[in-house]
Amino acid sequence: MSTALVFGANGVSGIALLQALSASSDKEWKKIIAISRRPPVLDHDDPRVVFESVDLLAPKDEVVQKLRHAGAAEATHTFFYAYIAKEDEQELIDVNRKLFGNAMEAVAEVSKQMKVFLLQTGYKYYGTHKGGENLASYPWKADSPRHEGGNFYYVQEDMLKDECNKNGWKWIVTRPNFILGVTKGNFMSLATTVALYASGCKALNQPLVFPGSSVSYKLEYDQSTAANNAAFQIFAATTEKAYNRAFNIYDGKTETFVDLWPKIADYFGVKLASPPADDPPSSANIGSDVVNLHSVPEWAKNHKSDLEKLVKEQDLDPDALKYATWDFLDFATSRTWKDRATLDEARSIGWTKTVDSFEDGFKPVFEELKRLKVIPA
Known part of the structure; x- marks a missing residue:
């Protein structure tokens, strides 16, 4: 033991x-x-x-x-x-x-x-x-x-x-x-910040705007x-x-926001922006630059009173908005280079598991955040 x-x-x-x-x-x-x-x-x-x-x-x-x-x-x-x-x-x-x-x-x-x-x-x-x-x-x-x-x-x-x-x-x-998971604190949780962002867009009747460019939207990322x-x-x-x-260690299947972003929007019942992601400026150095076209921290700052009102009206955790890492969401969706690693080392010791990043990652986080009253049910 x-x-x-x-x-x-x-x-x-x-x-x-x-x-x-x-x-x-x-x-x-x-x-x-x-x-x-x-x-x-x-x-x-x-x-x-x-x-x-x-x-x-x-x-x-x-x-x-x-x-x-x-x-x-x-x-x-x-x-x-x-x-x-x-x-x-x-x-x-x-x-x-x-x-x-x-x-x-x-x-x-x-x-x-x-x-x-x-x-x-x-x-x-x-x-x-x-x-x-x-x-x-x-x-x-x-x-x-x-x-x-x-x-x-x-x-x-x-x-x-x-x-x-x-x-x-x-x-x-x-x-x-x-890392897709839940805690009550400010710990760079991408899924928690996405949930707060999407919940705010839903309450404000706004589309879910992708912070980065179409380049980042289409890139491969390991979740x-x-x-x-x-x-x-x-x-x-x-x-x-x-x-x-x-x-x-990652979920075993390469993901893009082309796949994930519409699923997130559908879960929260919000519309996607049209087009879902804007093209980067021609001056952007793809592979080196962080191209952020729609700042989520600015959005959160502009709607601070609206979001605080939502927390009160829905009787949410008073600290709910403190759990968001808006800057991290901007960075994670705005880099112009992919994240691609191999699981060969893990497979070599007998690890065979693969999970679905949305169904087994984002979605359970969203459900738990509802239970914890961080986002509206």
Whole structure:
């Protein structure tokens, strides 16, 4: 029997993993230790789940004490999702280096039964946040060359390998792309922001305007449903062939917004703009530029009072609009380069699952957001 130690347990990925572990037998996982700075944001009806509020930027002794209090001495498998966002690249690297380093050092001191440490990074490894010459050659593979310059994923993955070698642990890295899941907080959830945007368009009797250009509308993107990511991560953490390896993880089928955007509009009962996406200006550098033609942050700012009125009239969560990451939606729909990776590494260890990004990703998120009263039912 194993004990899971989950850092970042209140985020989209952490919550998905807790749910997947809770669906398992107690003969597989006897205890699930959930670590997050905040108290739990969603209910977890499983007596095996133990929450501990921990600030990973606190002095190491304090982190060690908290882990001991939570019972992390029994932990055998660590799953790490904790993250602090910063706009400046070097600040992002520095704060997440400290965050991750504190966590690993505390685990090494407390969890003497630790066997496997899994770190989730993502497609930024391949330069998808930068574009142009920073992009790795398609399709992106786990061993694709790193781009020039700083990237906090590179720092964390190197730290992981060093710490695991030092402590005799096995390491695993998983790299998803856009993660489709639910949490109550501002955690770059594309599906949550799309839901709030579409709900606003519905209430205002406006068409669902695509933020980017027709180029982005037609590009191939890998979507990574949180539940599918979690299932793979548990599979990998308990499969010896996965140890000391990195893996891409996405839903298994390439998607375009040509397919997804009309399904989203149909779900919310809103019309598509005509045409559904505008052409980019001739001056645009396709493959390097972010071409945003219809700013969703500007739309949200212009309709702030309307959206606040909708929240009150529908008796929604008073913080519903705070869960939107409008800038992230603009960026995700306005880049002029595709996201295409291979699942060859995951398939090589026996992972055969494929899920539908809308039916198994976006749609369940929308349904859960209704239940949580983040969007109107």
